[in-house]
Amino acid sequence: MKNKWRILKILVTVILFGFLLSFSLKRFNNARMENVSINMNQGKTPVYFIDEKDIKDLVKQYNPTKKIGDVKIPELETKINENPFVDSANVFMNLNGNLNIDIKQRVxxxxxxxxxxxxxxxxxxxxxxxxxxxxxxxxxxxxxxxxxxxxxxxxxxxxxxxxxxxxxxxxxxxxxxxxxxxxxxxxxxxxxxxxxxxxxxxxxxxxxxxxxxxxxxxxxxxxxxxxxxxxxxxxxxNPYFKDNDSMLRNAPKIEIVKTEEKPVQLLAATPVKTEATPEPKKEAKKADVKKESTKPKTTEKKSPPKKSTEKKKETSSKPSSDKKKKAKVIVE
CATH class of the missing domain: 3.40.50.11690 (Cell division protein FtsQ/DivIB)
Known part of the structure; x- marks a missing residue:
């Protein structure tokens, strides 16, 4: 008999507890949601991509009656996380009936x-x-x-x-x-x-x-x-800098003149030696030929080698000028 009474007491207490719990839950769900707390978790560098007003507008969409039991918390949380400026969001309800939303924005x-x-x-x-x-x-x-x-x-x-x-x-x-x-x-x-x-x-x-x-x-x-x-x-x-402009243009010219002067001197020196050696012979011929009066012929014969030397000088100077032009293009 004692065991039966104990079982009966337990059953009565469970029924009463269930009745009170359902009554309190029904009352809690029908209660009006008093407050919506939005917490923007900021780091060292605060960001303000999201406005609290936008989040409250979302809450109204998912709770038009403003009752605690009508809030669709999972759907609201997924909707906030779909925002491209939100890194993570957490939505929960406390015992006082306040809706809390923690949001971490993207930085x-x-x-x-x-x-x-x-x-x-x-x-x-x-x-x-x-x-x-x-x-x-x-x-x-x-x-x-x-x-x-x-x-x-x-x-x-x-x-x-x-x-x-x-x-x-x-x-x-x-x-x-x-x-x-x-x-x-x-x-x-x-x-x-x-x-x-x-x-x-x-x-x-x-x-x-x-x-x-x-x-x-x-x-x-x-x-x-x-x-x-x-x-x-x-x-x-920088080619547009004034000091660089003078440096870029003058430096290559100096190098080119140093390399090109030597071959030009060699070409100019070789014909001078050939002209210096036959000079005494020319004087002797002039003394012997005074009687015959053939001076114009000797001058005509002597003039071609001079022209050849001049041509050599001209030809030797032309490649140097061409080379200078090529070097400028490379430098620029």
Whole structure:
């Protein structure tokens, strides 16, 4: 009998508890939703792509009656996650009947201009559009960058942002002919990186170039500084810089004159020796021939070798001028 009474008591308590629970749940579901709390989880760099008003409008769509029991929490959560500016979202209801929404927005690493379209790329390599309400200051990247390079390119930009030296010099990245170039703020030159391998070593090479050479020169002197080669820095001069213009034009001329003067002197010296030796013979002939009066004939015979020497000089000078013209084209 005692066991029966115990079982009966348990059954009665369970029924009463179930009745009270159903009654409280029904009352709770029919209650009006008092508050909607939206928490935008911000990191070190705050972003404002999403407005709280937009999220509240979504809540109204999924709860038109404003009752707690009519809120479709799973559907609302998936809808918020479909927003391209949202990295992750969590929607839940507390015991007080308040709806809580935690949202983490995407943070751009760089802005990519590709095939006439502009969009952001986050640290995960996900593309998302540019917002009309908010513009995030980040590195601008131009060129046909492949999606597989997004994360590696993001790591390069992260290193630039953390380094005060790089952050001062580099303002953009451009991909040209399969290689990357860093655009600088000081001067009109660009830094050629090549591929994205050994980035630390390449950036360190540019630092040494700036500290040892560029500090004492005008940055506009250079058009390009290449650090893509191993243990080597190659610079290209700016042809529109005034000092470079004189240097590019005068330096090759000096080298060409030095190499061309020697053969010209040799060609001019050989006929002089032949003319110097027969001079005594000419005087003797003149003494003997005075009686015969054949002076015009001797002059006619002597004139052709002089013309030949002049032709030799002319022919020797012509190739030098032609060579000078070719060298100018190569230098330019």
């Amino acid at each position: 751009p690493v760089f802005r990519l201009s590709k095939k006439g379209k502009d969009f952001y790329v986050d640290e995960k390599g996900v593309e998302f559009p540019i917002s009309k309400n908010f513009s995030y200051p980040c590195m601008l990247v131009m060129g046909d960058v492949e999606a597989s390079e997004y994360q590696e390119l993001g790591r390069l930009i992260e290193k630039i942002d953390k380094d005060d030296f790089c952050k001062k010099y580099f303002i953009g990245i451009k991909k040209e002919k399969g290689g990357y170039n860093l655009l600088t703020s000081d001067g009109h030159f660009k830094v050629e990186l090549g591929d994205l391998e050994n980035i630390d070593f390449k950036v360190q090479g540019f630092k040494t170039f700036v500290e040892k050479y560029l500090v004492y020169q005008n940055p506009q002197k250079y058009k390009k500084v290449s650090v893509k080669y191993n243990n080597q820095i190659v610079t290209t001069l």
